[in-house]
Amino acid sequence: MRPKSLVGLVVAVILVMAKIMWADADTSKTRTVVIGFTASQTGKLNVEGTRQINGLNLWIEQVNAAGGIKLPDGTVIKVAAKFYDDESSKSRVQELYTKLINQDRADFLISPYSSGLADAAAVIAQQYNRIMITAGAASDSTHKKGYTVVYQTYTPASRYLTGAVDLLAGLDPKAQKIAIVYEKDKFCTDVVNSLTSYAKQQGLQVVLFEGYDSGTTDFAPFINKIPAKVDAVMGGGHFADTSTLARQLYEKKVNTKMIALLVAPPEDQFAELGDAALGVIGPSQWEPLVAYTPEAANSLNIAWIGPKAGDFIARYRSKYKEEPTYHSAGGYVAGLLLEKAINQSGSTATAKVKEVLDHLDIMSFYGRLRFDQTPAGHGLQVGHDMVYIQWQQDAQGKLVKQLVWPEAVKTAAAQPIKAR
Amino acid sequence: MQFLASLIDGLLLGFVYGLAAMGLTLIWGVMSVINLAHGAVMALGMFGTYLMFTYLGVNPYLALLGVAGLGLLLGFLMYTVAVHRIINAPHLSSLLATFAVNLIIVGVGTAVFTTSPHNVDFSMGSLSLGRIILPPTRLLAALAAVGFTAALYLFLCFTRPGKAIRAVANNRTAAELMGIPSAQVLALSFGLGTMLAMVAGGLIATFFPFTILSGGPYELKSFVICVLGGLGQPLGALVGGLILGGLEGLIPIFMPVSWVPVVEFGLFVLVLLIRPNGLLGAK
Numbered sequence: 001m002r003p004k005s006l007v008g009l010v011v012a013v014i015l016v017m018a019k020i021m022w023a024d025a026d027t028s029k030t031r032t033v034v035i036g037f038t039a040s041q042t043g044k045l046n047v048e049g050t051r052q053i054n055g056l057n058l059w060i061e062q063v064n065a066a067g068g069i070k071l072p073d074g075t076v077i078k079v080a081a082k083f084y085d086d087e088s089s090k091s092r093v094q095e096l097y098t099k100l101i102n103q104d105r106a107d108f109l110i111s112p113y114s115s116g117l118a119d120a121a122a123v124i125a126q127q128y129n130r131i132m133i134t135a136g137a138a139s140d141s142t143h144k145k146g147y148t149v150v151y152q153t154y155t156p157a158s159r160y161l162t163g164a165v166d167l168l169a170g171l172d173p174k175a176q177k178i179a180i181v182y183e184k185d186k187f188c189t190d191v192v193n194s195l196t197s198y199a200k201q202q203g204l205q206v207v208l209f210e211g212y213d214s215g216t217t218d219f220a221p222f223i224n225k226i227p228a229k230v231d232a233v234m235g236g237g238h239f240a241d242t243s244t245l246a247r248q249l250y251e252k253k254v255n256t257k258m259i260a261l262l263v264a265p266p267e268d269q270f271a272e273l274g275d276a277a278l279g280v281i282g283p284s285q286w287e288p289l290v291a292y293t294p295e296a297a298n299s300l301n302i303a304w305i306g307p308k309a310g311d312f313i314a315r316y317r318s319k320y321k322e323e324p325t326y327h328s329a330g331g332y333v334a335g336l337l338l339e340k341a342i343n344q345s346g347s348t349a350t351a352k353v354k355e356v357l358d359h360l361d362i363m364s365f366y367g368r369l370r371f372d373q374t375p376a377g378h379g380l381q382v383g384h385d386m387v388y389i390q391w392q393q394d395a396q397g398k399l400v401k402q403l404v405w406p407e408a409v410k411t412a413a414a415q416p417i418k419a420r
Numbered sequence: 421m422q423f424l425a426s427l428i429d430g431l432l433l434g435f436v437y438g439l440a441a442m443g444l445t446l447i448w449g450v451m452s453v454i455n456l457a458h459g460a461v462m463a464l465g466m467f468g469t470y471l472m473f474t475y476l477g478v479n480p481y482l483a484l485l486g487v488a489g490l491g492l493l494l495g496f497l498m499y500t501v502a503v504h505r506i507i508n509a510p511h512l513s514s515l516l517a518t519f520a521v522n523l524i525i526v527g528v529g530t531a532v533f534t535t536s537p538h539n540v541d542f543s544m545g546s547l548s549l550g551r552i553i554l555p556p557t558r559l560l561a562a563l564a565a566v567g568f569t570a571a572l573y574l575f576l577c578f579t580r581p582g583k584a585i586r587a588v589a590n591n592r593t594a595a596e597l598m599g600i601p602s603a604q605v606l607a608l609s610f611g612l613g614t615m616l617a618m619v620a621g622g623l624i625a626t627f628f629p630f631t632i633l634s635g636g637p638y639e640l641k642s643f644v645i646c647v648l649g650g651l652g653q654p655l656g657a658l659v660g661g662l663i664l665g666g667l668e669g670l671i672p673i674f675m676p677v678s679w680v681p682v683v684e685f686g687l688f689v690l691v692l693l694i695r696p697n698g699l700l701g702a703k
Contacts, residue, residue: 042534042535043536044537212678217628220426276543
């Protein structure tokens with residue numbers, strides 16, 4: 001072949017390749033990121049886990065229906081979900097998250113519900129350097145292990161029940177004795193350890209401090225140990241055991257001024273306990289009654305993201321035919337956080353999205369969100385606050401949920417438990 | 421007061437434990453088969469009561485009669501399909517056969533009911549006896565357990581099939597030589613054992629939430645009770661159940677509740693070492 005022909009051939013090949021690459025670049029304007037997670041569709045975390053996933057799925061549906069996440073360079077990111085049932089089992093979680101990363105090529109991860117499962121998943125996320133938003137996990141200790149890509153949406157466990165001590169002081173300034181009965185898992189242990197320290201700082205005496213195994217159904221041995229004239233019973237665990245504990249406290253006619261229990265009371269299903277639910281207080285990460293607004297974000301000089309509370313509630317109700325709970329809101333907000341971080345970083349690369357998340361300070365219908373940036377507690381939620389609900393009777397005697405703390409958002413004053 | 425309240429709570433539960441263990445010990449006593457599907461069968465009893473109460477509106481205590489009937493039929497079926505062919509084989513065969521049945525029940529149960537907790541939403545409030553407060557459901561469960569135990573005792577002592585069961589338990593070859601059809605008697609014994617397990621499960625469902633996996637811990641307790649009372653001794657099972665229930669009630673007064681299984685299984689080992697035939701077993 002003559003040199004001129006050879007040059008012509010090379011130029012032609014380069015032109016063809018450039019054309020192909022240009023075409024590729026055009027199609028890469030729309031990309032799909034895979035969000036991987038496990039869902040506790042069965043097992044003891046089924047109720048809370050399903051709601052969390054409902055919230056997340058609603059976000060995915062909405063973000064795709066709106067055309068995806070639009071990056072500043074014009075790229076559109078569509079979102080696809082990949083998930084497995086973890087059966088509420090820690091042993092399944094690590095295996096499934098490894099599969100999500102290696103086989104399903106998940107770009108970002110959402111944690112399963114509960115601190116124990118999220119802690120197991122966080123190890124895998126860190127090992128493979130995938131950003132994980134812990135949607136339903138409040139334990140502090142996960143964020144004190146030096147992880148750098150795990151971000152928490154819930155107020156940490158250390159601040160979960162401390163407000164109940166302040167609430168008790170408001171109900172009865174002379175209150176002295178509290179009994180703590182709790183599930184011996186990671187989250188609840190973190191909660192009650194902080195609760196005990198705080199209660200002692202406030203001059204209260206912890207007269208009973210007993211843990212029960214996960215799956216316990218007979219609380220009579222614990223209830224029989226609660227001393228007479230105790231001012232408050234606090235603790236509990238997750239939905240199934242906490243509901244049973246509340247029911248047996250009522251059946252055993254435990255008379256106390258306050259019962260503050262974890263996880264179950266904010267659920268609407270808790271009202272099915274009837275009189276056993278009356279007066280029970282529960283901490284909640286979010287309630288439909290709490291109204292965070294773009295105006296509130298403006299006043300704090302921070303950005304607002306996502307829909308207003310009314311829009312979220314209406315869409316959730318329309319899709320799932322039930323009221324959203326804080327578990328649902330947590331799942332939705334985990335998605336919103338990723339959306340904001342991807343959008344602001346203009347990329348789906350872990351390093352760039354992480355950079356944005358580290359410095360994020362925003363507000364949504366769920367409240368303020370900001371992460372600890374220090375190596376000692378990286379990813380811990382430091383912007384969000386708890387609220388407390390209490391089951392009270394309305395004028396017709398029907399059980400209704402009221403916000404009773406903090407003062408700024410309360411819809412009714414807290415009431416002592418009626419004599420049983 | 422705490423002592424008395426804890427003891428009563430424990431004993432009431434002990435009657436139900438005793439009833440469950442009676443099913444296990446009856447099967448062992450008559451055919452020397454350790455039924456590893458015992459816990460799964462108890463869970464089926466829980467779901468039997470739940471389904472009849474929730475979907476048919478049957479009072480849970482009346483539902484027990486239905487559960488008992490289903491238990492008897494299930495026992496016949498299990499015996500025919502899994503146990504009859506290996507009745508004379510070494511113990512390992514019957515252990516494997518009943519364990520396989522256990523896996524089948526748990527697998528199908530998980531697929532149908534999931535492992536989410538279910539609850540028989542039947543509250544009867546509280547019963548105050550002086551300063552002791554009891555949920556009536558536990559009291560009724562204990563009474564029902566006593567009723568079923570008495571019925572079993574009368575059946576075994578005063579009816580022809582009952583006497584045949586005792587004869588086969590005593591010496592199967594001699595009983596066969598006397599014209600007792602041992603295959604039918606063994607099937608009846610397995611049916612009765614299964615029935616007792618399902619009824620115990622049904623009673624537990626009236627006061628505790630449950631899943632298809634909930635039978636496991638009760639199966640373990642049944643083994644401890646059988647060893648305490650003596651394997652093959654129905655009355656020993658009831659006594660063993662009361663001892664175990666009483667301990668579960670009283671131990672938490674003196675130490676953390678988490679020590680209960682340590683003491684229970686410590687006792688299990690101790691009885692095996694000192695009196696391997698159980699407290700009411702032959703020396």
